[in-house]
Amino acid sequence: MTLAEIFSWPHVIDALTLGALYALIAVGYTMVYGIIQLINFAHGEVFMVGTYVALLAVLHTGMPLVAAIALAMLACMALGLLIDFTAYLPLRRRSPGVDAVSIAGLTAFALLAVAYFELGRREVTGLPVLLVTAALALIPLGLLVLALLSMAGRLGRPKGQVASDRLSALITAIGMSLSLQTIAQLLWTADYRAFPASALPAFFGRTIWTVGEPPHQAAILGKEIVIWVAAAVLMVGLGALVSFTRTGRAMRACAQDKETAALMGVNVNSVIGFTFAVGSAMAAIAGVLYAVKVGGNISPRMGYYPGVIAFAAAVLGGIGSIRGAVAGGLVIGITQSVGGGVTLWGLERLAHGLGAIGWEGGRAGLERLVAALAPRISAYDFAFAFGLMILVILVRPWGLFGKPGGKRA
């Protein structure tokens, strides 16, 4: 294998498309982290719910994909706000009671989610499932009541205190993620689904350009161009929003110092809610486009890998930075596309070198390893992405665009 083969057009196009999608997801993690230092593990589930909303809209109403995406964005904005409102806001309004109760509630929730998956696998039906379902339905209701109570000041929260125990928030986020997956499975089953070809605009599958020389020629399809353009426009728009608008300034102010932002008249919790909503809308678009690219991947767990990978992209780029999300997304996309090829290439070179210095045994061993790895290395594409993230964290913990010890919106 030569480097030219590894960095051939099909891989480059794949890398750019993946990178664009990861950037769209990563921006949701990075903006929320920038403002409340919370890793919103439920973000991958927002991505998933957005995809389902668009899918169901297309299937049941026959509306055009663009309209379905718009609907999914609205639904996810509402979901993002709801997640913040029920799970994270009570923690920001720290009062020990609410903290304990919501952690207990969400832990129970997570346990139930696991139990439910187990039951599902053994195909148990009847009473156990009914009980679990009822419990699942009751807990979010209970949390909502708690959140409302704490908001009404009935649980004795210190006003305006925005600090919260990071660990509580993290556990809550994981619980939220599992809960949403479980609810999705209850509503929509665990079957894999896809947008029907008839629902997608015809030019999505059409070849717009052909690049490269045979045999490494590649077709650039309409859907790829749509993904690139959408990602570019959205990221530039988002950057402009944060840099140049009044709301964007308020977001940056809250990211730096919430107490002082409040003293300027900023409603800090609204700004945080807005941040969740914007990130969630981006996730909805990314989810639909991801499903269009991959095809047949729509399921309650579809948000997990893209979510985790995009989180890695956000960390790599420098968490809190929008430019970092773009850079991190692209770098991760490239790594995922060519990481396996580059590794094989490196091992081949090494085998060659061993041969050159006369160690035939080493050369033969390495060549056998390469031969064994070659057919299945593409299954490890995520491992290369994470490997790169770990490397970057070791060398430059604040990421490519972050600031040492700092945080940004």
Added chain:
Amino acid sequence: MAEGGTRPAALRLRGVRSGYGALEVLKGIDLEVREGEIVTLIGANGAGKSTTLKTISGLLAIRAGKITLFGTPVGTLQPHEIVGLGLVQVPEGRRLFGDMTVLENLEMGAYLRRDADGIERDLEHCFELFPRLRERARQRAGSLSGGEQQMCAIARALMARPRVLLLDEPSLGLAPLLVQQIFEIIGRLNREGVTVLLVEQNANAALNLAHRGYVMETGRITLSGPADALLADPKVREAYLGH
């Protein structure tokens, strides 16, 4: 200086208690600032002066008592709502948004305002008061000197068009000449109609500027009166003026 006399109260605290978590810092504060007055609140480190201002601004919940602003109860309002009613604080330690430019900081001050023309005029006014800020407008606020940062923090608060201005130790860490300048500007703002509650370590300068003063010790008001009376009070002279 002239006594505020019969003018109506702009800000009034009655039996206000508040604190942090299990720690009660304010143990029943009574305090009043009448319209057009400069009132100073002095006291030793840790007496609870900043806590008082944070409670007035709504950053800390009141646990008992009552706070009214121009007669409206504000004790249960959120900080941004209180700013909307015209009470603005310059917090201790300036607390600028260091990653933003000076201009962006000033724009943050005007966050709740929608009158573009008025904002433009007030910006001009701030640049007149603090010519240094005009030169530094496009510079990161974090890169300003201490004195320039204090000017920026005061200007930022002015951009909100405050009716009542709370200042928490505006002279802290500044050279004497700059302190004098800051105090002159506070006097000028007051003559332009802004009611001022000034927390200060520099009791001498504060009492010379203010109409009235309050002395605070471990969460309680222990002494209050016209500024010249406090300046002459032997207890105040010994504890806070170093005589």
